[in-house]
Amino acid sequence: MTDLLAARAQMGTSLAFHIIFSVLGVGLPLLLCVAEGFALRNKDAVLMALTRRWTKAFAVLFAIGAVSGTVISFELGLLWPTYTKYSGAIIGIPFALEGFAFFLEAIFLGLYLYGWNRLTPRVHWLCSFPVWISGAASAWFIVSANSWMNTPTGFEIHNGQVTNINPFQAMLNPSTPYETTHMILACYVVTGFAVAAVYAVAMLRGKRGEYYRRGLLLGMAMGAIAIPLQIFSGDLNARFLVDAQPAKLAAMEGVIHTERGAPLRIGGLVDPTTGEVKYALEIPNGLSILAKGDPNATIKGLDSMPRDDWPNVALVHPSFDGMVGSGFYMLFIGLVFWVVYFWRKRVVPENRVLLWGVVLTGPLSFLALELGWMVTELGRQPWVIYNFLRTKDAVTTAPGLNYSFLGFSALYVVLAVTLIILLLRLAREPLPKMEWSEVNQEQMSEAEEKGGEK
Amino acid sequence: MILTYTVLGVLWLALIAYAALGGADFGGGIWDLLATGPLAERQRRLVGQALGPVWETNHVWLIFLIVGLFVAFPLAFSVLSTALFLPFTLALIGIVLRGSAFTFRAYAAQAVGTRKVWGRVFSSASTITPFLLGTCAAAVASGEIHVVGGSVQTLIWTGWTTPFALTIGAVALALCATLAAIYLTIEARAINDTELTEAFRLRAIVAGAITAVLGALGILLSPFEAPLLWNGMLAHAIPVVILTMLVGLGAAASLLRRRYRLARVLVVIETGCFFAAWGVSQLPYLIPPHVTVENSVSPAITLEEFLICVAAGMILLLPSLWFLFHVFKGRNPVPLIEEK
Ligand code: HDD
Ligand code: HEM
Numbered sequence: 098m099t100d101l102l103a104a105r106a107q108m109g110t111s112l113a114f115h116i117i118f119s120v121l122g123v124g125l126p127l128l129l130c131v132a133e134g135f136a137l138r139n140k141d142a143v144l145m146a147l148t149r150r151w152t153k154a155f156a157v158l159f160a161i162g163a164v165s166g167t168v169i170s171f172e173l174g175l176l177w178p179t180y181t182k183y184s185g186a187i188i189g190i191p192f193a194l195e196g197f198a199f200f201l202e203a204i205f206l207g208l209y210l211y212g213w214n215r216l217t218p219r220v221h222w223l224c225s226f227p228v229w230i231s232g233a234a235s236a237w238f239i240v241s242a243n244s245w246m247n248t249p250t251g252f253e254i255h256n257g258q259v260t261n262i263n264p265f266q267a268m269l270n271p272s273t274p275y276e277t278t279h280m281i282l283a284c285y286v287v288t289g290f291a292v293a294a295v296y297a298v299a300m301l302r303g304k305r306g307e308y309y310r311r312g313l314l315l316g317m318a319m320g321a322i323a324i325p326l327q328i329f330s331g332d333l334n335a336r337f338l339v340d341a342q343p344a345k346l347a348a349m350e351g352v353i354h355t356e357r358g359a360p361l362r363i364g365g366l367v368d369p370t371t372g373e374v375k376y377a378l379e380i381p382n383g384l385s386i387l388a389k390g391d392p393n394a395t396i397k398g399l400d401s402m403p404r405d406d407w408p409n410v411a412l413v414h415p416s417f418d419g420m421v422g423s424g425f426y427m428l429f430i431g432l433v434f435w436v437v438y439f440w441r442k443r444v445v446p447e448n449r450v451l452l453w454g455v456v457l458t459g460p461l462s463f464l465a466l467e468l469g470w471m472v473t474e475l476g477r478q479p480w481v482i483y484n485f486l487r488t489k490d491a492v493t494t495a496p497g498l499n500y501s502f503l504g505f506s507a508l509y510v511v512l513a514v515t516l517i518i519l520l521l522r523l524a525r526e527p528l529p530k531m532e533w534s535e536v537n538q539e540q541m542s543e544a545e546e547k548g549g550e551k
Numbered sequence: 552m553i554l555t556y557t558v559l560g561v562l563w564l565a566l567i568a569y570a571a572l573g574g575a576d577f578g579g580g581i582w583d584l585l586a587t588g589p590l591a592e593r594q595r596r597l598v599g600q601a602l603g604p605v606w607e608t609n610h611v612w613l614i615f616l617i618v619g620l621f622v623a624f625p626l627a628f629s630v631l632s633t634a635l636f637l638p639f640t641l642a643l644i645g646i647v648l649r650g651s652a653f654t655f656r657a658y659a660a661q662a663v664g665t666r667k668v669w670g671r672v673f674s675s676a677s678t679i680t681p682f683l684l685g686t687c688a689a690a691v692a693s694g695e696i697h698v699v700g701g702s703v704q705t706l707i708w709t710g711w712t713t714p715f716a717l718t719i720g721a722v723a724l725a726l727c728a729t730l731a732a733i734y735l736t737i738e739a740r741a742i743n744d745t746e747l748t749e750a751f752r753l754r755a756i757v758a759g760a761i762t763a764v765l766g767a768l769g770i771l772l773s774p775f776e777a778p779l780l781w782n783g784m785l786a787h788a789i790p791v792v793i794l795t796m797l798v799g800l801g802a803a804a805s806l807l808r809r810r811y812r813l814a815r816v817l818v819v820i821e822t823g824c825f826f827a828a829w830g831v832s833q834l835p836y837l838i839p840p841h842v843t844v845e846n847s848v849s850p851a852i853t854l855e856e857f858l859i860c861v862a863a864g865m866i867l868l869l870p871s872l873w874f875l876f877h878v879f880k881g882r883n884p885v886p887l888i889e890e891k
């Protein structure tokens with residue numbers, strides 16, 4: 098691999114790995130907060146048991162999120178020193194604010210995880226608020242930095258010198274409201290459907306009982322509330338791109354030649370040399386309507402831009418369709434689930450086909466998340482800072498990038514495997530008897546004891 | 552000027568906080584590695600209990616430091632990352648392994664095998680990482696990182712593999728071990744384990760002595776291997792160096808007299824003085840001999856907004872930190888509910 102490719106691969110792998118934990122880091126605390134709140138109010142043993150289980154899983158996930166995030170913050174310098182040199186003064190501020198959000202998240206998480214036996218139940222519950230609030234805040238800050246890379250503002254360039262810097266304006270660049278909203282919603286979509294999928298699997302394996310049903314319901318509630326909002330916000334993102342990043346939009350939709358009354362192409366293989374999209378399902382005038390609200394509107398194709406500035410259409414287009422497709426699938430399952438639930442007077446559906454459908458939302462939600470990032474990041478290529486700095490000019494001169502990429506990839510594999518084994522083992526631990534006193538006795542004292550090897 | 556040095560001061564304080572808090576967490580891992588004999592199991596357990604609630608918070612000081620450097624001294628961040636690519640990458644792997652191994656071990660309830668393996672990973676990574684970070688610090692201080700015409704001119708082994716750097720790496724290791732041992736005496740006393748308290752007291756004294764000897768060796772090497780640092784120290788840091796030594800002696804004396812809380816305060820001050828001495832000796836360089844504070848600093852507006860954010864952040868952070876440490880580490884930590 099060339100150094101540039103190795104660096105991109107390492108950055109992409111690290112982010113793709115980290116994002117899995119960060120969305121759960123944003124979403125799970127909210128779920129914990131809701132579940133514990135209801136558990137305390139109604140002295141509900143089942144909800145309390147769920148809360149405690151999720152807390153343990155969350156503790157492990159959070160730690161991996163924290164260390165993988167640390168890798169990324171170093172990698173900004175290790176892999177892209179030129180990028181850091183120019184961008185630090187402009188867009189460093191949200192990173193610094195994110196640091197404070199991490200502080201608060203880590204502090205209250207420490208209290209939450211290890212404080213079951215030291216804090217009163219009410220104070221313990223209150224500690225979950227700063228965790229989910231700062232989780233969402235950290236997502237907002239970091240994504241505002243990413244938005245800036247897409248629509249850089251807050252500085253000027255005169256004779257090769259960066260001048261007139263305005264960091265707050267950079268943080269509040271035009272893309273920020275769209276991207277941050279879409280990302281934070283994604284956290285709740287993914288967490289909701291992932292949790293629902295876990296309990297759907299359990300029910301398919303013959304586990305019944307309030308514990309599993311409640312788990313499923315809570316997950317589906319979160320997912321189903323978030324997914325319509327997510328799709329709505331995604332549509333706004335796409336419309337915003339029409340003017341802000343025409344190359345990205347064209348790549349997403351597979352538009353090679355500028356067209357009037359452009360069709361919406363779903364799926365298909367893009368051949369960038371001929372400009373043909375083979376095997377796609379075409380909805381006449383669809384794209385023009387979606388993007389500009391006018392069936393005859395003109396959509397800029399990639400051929401209106403220099404060949405050097407094209408992103409990789411063959412990857413961006415299917416990624417985009419994959420995200421949208423997964424999104425609509427989740428919407429569908431969410432709708433069916435809740436319609437059946439209320440139709441049958443609040444009985445949790447146990448139909449096998451529907452449960453299988455729910456299981457599938459879990460992996461698909463993560464897939465949509467990763468694909469969405471592929472759209473954003475690959476769609477921005479060849480620029481790291483859109484229209485200002487090319488990725489190839491930002492890469493480090495340090496040697497050995499191939500080894501570094503291999504090393505980190507291997508590390509992620511080891512971590513992922515161990516983590517999965519641990520979580521499965523956690524899921525298999527016997528449940529406590531579902532009584533208020535029993536559940537509260539299943540102390541977190543194992544965690545309190547922690548440490549030691551025996 | 553004032554603005555620049557205020558921001559630099561904030562970052563240096565963050566460095567000290569990371570050393571005194573995060574460093575002690577690494578030190579805990581070192582003692583986990585060195586635990587032998589009949590007390591070993593209890594020692595490991597104490598280390599685990601001490602780190603559990605706080606290590607993630609302590610770790611954030613490192614993040615804060617990195618992003619602070621990125622905001623305020625982007626050139627320095629960029630130069631460091633390029634020149635020290637290899638040791639930083641290795642330290643990063645150490646950081647990842649330390650954190651994940653600690654968590655895996657703590658939550659691998661019944662699986663004894665898994666616990667053992669990840670326990671070893673935790674303790675070895677905790678030992679290697681501070682050593683590497685120490686060598687990086689020495690590489691900076693030694694003035695071997697050359698930047699010509701905007702590009703870094705060092706080879707991959709330059710600076711951090713010299714005798715001086717290895718000595719400073721060892722100092723970092725010994726300092727972490729000392730900090731941890733002192734904090735652990737208090738943790739052990741809080742659970743009324745006299746045997747462990749005494750064990751860590753002894754370890755603290757030994758580790759402290761080793762730190763002092765290695766530190767002296769580092770100073771002796773510096774005229775040859777880090778001349779800029781040495782001259783800077785002679786010119787304007789002698790008082791701080793003397794203060795560091797005196798406070799260190801004070802910490803040792805309070806350990807001897809079993810005044811553990813006093814020893815904890817003093818060793819934190821000593822760590823602060825130690826880093827202050829380094830910083831003051833290096834001024835006006837950030838990365839000698841080419842990167843200075845003035846030629847790598849961000850424009851004033853960035854610094855101003857950074858300070859506004861830091862001030863706003865601290866208003867939330869400081870009370871929260873206080874609460875965390877009050878609940879788990881205070882003079883009267885909040886007791887377990889059953890005991891109330
Ligand atoms: C659960 C995940 C998920 C789901 C179901 C969707 N998205 Fe998405 N999408 C993301 C998760 C995501 C993401 C990973 O979170 C991204 C990457 C960057 C960002 O801000 O959000 C993203 C980016 C992203 C972008 C690029 C924004 C940019 O680069 O500026 C567009 C245009 C859309 N999405 C549009 C949609 C549409 C029309 C959807 C309709 C179904 C949709 N997304 C569903
Ligand atoms: C908000 C935070 C993010 C920031 C600041 C960010 C920043 C960057 C930077 C600096 C690069 C290297 C330069 C480049 O290739 O353009 C990069 C590449 C990349 N990122 Fe992101 N990124 C973010 C989020 C993500 C996430 C969550 C993913 C998850 C999948 C992701 C996927 C990638 C990929 C695949 C690449 C390589 C793309 C390529 O070079 O072709 N990014 N990102």
Ligand code: HEM
Nearest residue numbers: 118119122123158159162163166167169170199236239614
């Ligand atoms: C360039 C991109 C990114 C960088 C540099 C980065 C950096 C970091 C760092 C350093 C941590 C560890 C904090 C700690 O010790 O507590 C972390 C954790 C976290 N990051 Fe990222 N991150 C990036 C992308 C993202 C994105 C896109 C999200 C969006 C949701 C995100 C959300 C989080 C969250 C919620 C945590 C807390 C850990 C957890 O809950 O599991 N990060 N990140």
